[in-house]
Amino acid sequence: MPRFSTEIQHISSRCLELSRFINKSKNNIQKDLTFIYVEFNYIDMSDQHTWIQLLEDEDLAFLKRFVVASGSLKELAGAYGISYPTVRLRLDRLIAKIKVYDSQNKLSDFERTVRAMHAGGRIDVQTMKALLTAHQQEMENTHEATASDRPGAAPR
Numbered sequence: 443m444p445r446f447s448t449e450i451q452h453i454s455s456r457c458l459e460l461s462r463f464i465n466k467s468k469n470n471i472q473k474d475l476t477f478i479y480v481e482f483n484y485i486d487m488s489d490q491h492t493w494i495q496l497l498e499d500e501d502l503a504f505l506k507r508f509v510v511a512s513g514s515l516k517e518l519a520g521a522y523g524i525s526y527p528t529v530r531l532r533l534d535r536l537i538a539k540i541k542v543y544d545s546q547n548k549l550s551d552f553e554r555t556v557r558a559m560h561a562g563g564r565i566d567v568q569t570m571k572a573l574l575t576a577h578q579q580e581m582e583n584t585h586e587a588t589a590s591d592r593p594g595a596a597p598r
Contacts, residue, residue, distance in 0.1 A: 493543035496558070501536055508533065535562050552577055 497505070511517040519529045538561030542554060549557070553574060560570040 493540050496543045496554075497539070501539065504532060504536060531563075538562075550577075 494502075507521060508518055511521065515526055515529045515533065519526045522529065539558045542549075542557040542561050556565070556570055556573050556577075559565045560567060565573075
């Protein structure tokens with residue numbers, strides 16, 4: 443009987459050690475999670491997701507299906523009932539749109555919209571260039587008109 447009692451004490455002692463280890467680990471994990479939470483909240487994410495907010499619902503639905511299909515264009519083509527090259531073209535256009543929206547250049551809303559329309563295949567390159575040129579000329583004319591209206595400005 444004493445041997446059995448010794449084994450129980452040993453097991454009890456191991457359980458106590460294990461319990462202390464688990465509690466210590468839980469405290470360390472809690473501290474780590476708190477640190478991660480605090481660090482994450484101090485990261486400036488205000489500008490990180492603007493491109494996704496600018497995508498149309500159709501683009502978001504395509505992006506979701508692409509992710510759910512694990513990036514398999516073949517599977518995506520089957521889901522949409524279209525050919526692989528058509529899906530590839532759709533993805534290329536979406537990538538071009540995201541690049542426009544995520545561009546580091548500070549584009550006006552008009553320029554961003556026109557470039558995204560071109561990237562999405564809605565307008566051709568000549569139309570895009572004509573629209574951007576006309577917009578640029580209008581902006582310059584507006585700027586010149588505003589400058590000449592200031593007190594002390596030279597008459598035109």
